[in-house]
Amino acid sequence: MVSRVIPVDPFDLVLFGATGDLAQRKILPGLYHRFEVGQMPEDARIIGTARSDMDDDGFRALVRKSMKEFAPSFKKDVLDRFLARVEYVPVDALGENGWDKLAKSLRPDVVRAFYLSVGPKLFPGIAQRLHDHGLATPDSRIVVEKPFGHDLASAKGLNEGLRACFEEHQIYRIDHYLGKETVQNLMALRFANSLFEPLWNATHVDHVQITVAETVGVEGRGAYYDQSGAMRDMVQNHLVQLLCLTAMEPPSTFSPNAVRSEKVKVIEALEPVAPTDIARGQYRADKGGDGYVDHVGNPDSLTESYIALKVRVGNWRWSGVPFYLRTGKRLRARESEIAVFFRDPPHTIFPNVGPLHGNVLVIRLQPDEGITLRTTIKDPGPGGFRLTDVALDMSFAEALGADVRAQDAYERLVMDVIRGDQTLFMRGDEVEAAWTWVDPIIKGWEERGDRPSRYDQGSSGPEDALMLMHRDGRRWRQIGG
Numbered sequence: 001m002v003s004r005v006i007p008v009d010p011f012d013l014v015l016f017g018a019t020g021d022l023a024q025r026k027i028l029p030g031l032y033h034r035f036e037v038g039q040m041p042e043d044a045r046i047i048g049t050a051r052s053d054m055d056d057d058g059f060r061a062l063v064r065k066s067m068k069e070f071a072p073s074f075k076k077d078v079l080d081r082f083l084a085r086v087e088y089v090p091v092d093a094l095g096e097n098g099w100d101k102l103a104k105s106l107r108p109d110v111v112r113a114f115y116l117s118v119g120p121k122l123f124p125g126i127a128q129r130l131h132d133h134g135l136a137t138p139d140s141r142i143v144v145e146k147p148f149g150h151d152l153a154s155a156k157g158l159n160e161g162l163r164a165c166f167e168e169h170q171i172y173r174i175d176h177y178l179g180k181e182t183v184q185n186l187m188a189l190r191f192a193n194s195l196f197e198p199l200w201n202a203t204h205v206d207h208v209q210i211t212v213a214e215t216v217g218v219e220g221r222g223a224y225y226d227q228s229g230a231m232r233d234m235v236q237n238h239l240v241q242l243l244c245l246t247a248m249e250p251p252s253t254f255s256p257n258a259v260r261s262e263k264v265k266v267i268e269a270l271e272p273v274a275p276t277d278i279a280r281g282q283y284r285a286d287k288g289g290d291g292y293v294d295h296v297g298n299p300d301s302l303t304e305s306y307i308a309l310k311v312r313v314g315n316w317r318w319s320g321v322p323f324y325l326r327t328g329k330r331l332r333a334r335e336s337e338i339a340v341f342f343r344d345p346p347h348t349i350f351p352n353v354g355p356l357h358g359n360v361l362v363i364r365l366q367p368d369e370g371i372t373l374r375t376t377i378k379d380p381g382p383g384g385f386r387l388t389d390v391a392l393d394m395s396f397a398e399a400l401g402a403d404v405r406a407q408d409a410y411e412r413l414v415m416d417v418i419r420g421d422q423t424l425f426m427r428g429d430e431v432e433a434a435w436t437w438v439d440p441i442i443k444g445w446e447e448r449g450d451r452p453s454r455y456d457q458g459s460s461g462p463e464d465a466l467m468l469m470h471r472d473g474r475r476w477r478q479i480g481g
């Protein structure tokens with residue numbers, strides 16, 4: 001196969017929080033993979049920083065260990081060459097130690113990126129020091145991880161802190177869902193084909209279901225998660241982004257601001273959500289072990305590990321079309337998808353076959369990325385004329401060949417930073433718009449003292465979520481079906 005990899009320009013990437021979980025599990029293995037395929041040039045450098053006192057070799061040994069766990073298919077000779085590009089400078093993010101050394105180690109004539117794989121509280125302080133120590137050149141980029149704030153006020157504070165030292169075009173706010181291949185494919189599907197767009201509206205679409213189901217629990221992140229819950233942790237960012245890409249108008253070009261402006265319009269059109277259109281749940285203890293409250297160490301917790309919402313996009317295109325969103329932990333299967341349910345055929349010419357079903361277009365984000373279209377055909381064989389539903393099913397792995405390794409979202413996103421492409425990153429106003437919609441929903445249940453209902457681990461979520469759908473005469477697609 002002809003290589004489709006275009007190397008990026010030489011760069012110095014400074015990774016704050018380099019000894020942390022995300023850096024070791026995702027960012028550094030992602031960079032290794034880009035190096036292995038030739039996209040990260042040989043003269044690029046990665047400078048890990050953290051508080052720990054360590055030398056280059058100590059840090060390289062740590063990365064090598066992580067690679068064994070998180071990228072076990074690495075090639076030894078390539079990893080040796082990759083590690084030769086990796087350095088380490090101990091830096092006190094909120095003190096003064098290490099900054100001068102860091103400043104001296106950076107080259108003036110290559111792309112410069114600062115990746116803050118640290119908690120959001122540290123963003124403004126690090127940005128300020130980068131500025132004060134003269135590291136933040138007009139062309140350098142700063143990358144920040146989620147969560148981008150806890151509510152609108154804190155997100156605004158973070159934006160102010162970052163913008164005091166960097167221009168908006170230098171700020172890359174990560175939502176790793178946008179780096180997923182199939183999420184981008186949603187844009188290709190909609191805007192590179194003429195088949196779907198004419199049907200993509202309230203006249204033809206009955207409703208949309210967006211599901212991000214996980215089998216994992218809170219896995220050692222209890223302290224963070226119990227302050228967040230599924231609404232802040234998943235809906236405010238990942239699910240809202242999926243909703244935006246599904247619902248947005250075609251941007252005039254595939255340029256960062258054109259795409260992001262269309263997404264902002266969708267978020268601004270989201271209507272307030274009635275309490276009756278929300279179902280929150282918490283996974284209960286099961287025979288084999290603990291439940292949510294044990295995992296987060298808070299027996300009185302009212303935080304949701306599951307949420308389902310009926311959302312309306314108040315604009316001309318989507319008037320009257322509900323978007324049902326759901327996400328939760330410890331569910332039956334790990335499965336993320338967007339399912340667009342088209343309206344039932346208006347009239348049947350076939351006698352005695354019962355009601356006809358509308359087509360359903362399912363974009364599978366993970367696992368087994370692909371697209372399925374539920375279609376009705378004639379049930380084969382002689383005898384009466386019967387109909388049956390079949391799936392036109394395309395798996396990307398099968399269609400594109402086994403040699404296309406599933407790229408992790410971080411691989412693409414880090415390379416986009418170096419290329420200076422902000423399309424798959426959230427703009428400041430976009431994050432604030434999402435919090436503007438989310439805040440009153442959370443405030444509502446906090447003020448009412450709503451308690452999440454319990455659901456079994458390994459199930460599809462709480463009963464209330466089923467009812468939310470049944471009430472409208474609809475059904476959720478089966479998780480793990």
Ligand code: BG6
Pocket residue numbers: 146214216233234
């Ligand atoms: C993160 C959330 O942003 O996304 C986690 O904080 C969640 O709670 C994770 O598990 C899911 O990401 P993915 O890529 O595994 O679907």
